[in-house]
Amino acid sequence: MQRSLSSLQHDLVPITINVGEDFKSIVWKAQYDMDFNTECLFCFSEQITGYRVEDEEGHSGKVAVCPHCEKVNAIYA
Numbered sequence: 001m002q003r004s005l006s007s008l009q010h011d012l013v014p015i016t017i018n019v020g021e022d023f024k025s026i027v028w029k030a031q032y033d034m035d036f037n038t039e040c041l042f043c044f045s046e047q048i049t050g051y052r053v054e055d056e057e058g059h060s061g062k063v064a065v066c067p068h069c070e071k072v073n074a075i076y077a
């Protein structure tokens with residue numbers, strides 16, 4: 001039995017959104033999920049917010065976004 005690496009990666013990373021991208025709340029149909037008491041990787045903010053999103057290919061996932069600089073800090077499940 002063989003499984004290509006690309007299909008495995010597709011399963012593990014179902015959305016095409018990357019850490020460091022600017023948050024596009026409308027394009028990604030963002031819905032509030034939860035808050036994280038975590039420092040932003042990109043600015044001094046001490047809290048980031050998680051949203052359920054859908055990327056431009058219709059894959060759904062969750063991203064943690066800084067409310068201050070609006071950059072994606074993490075992709076989570």
Ligand SMILES: [Zn+2]
Binds near residue numbers: 041044067068071
């Ligand atoms: Zn930030």
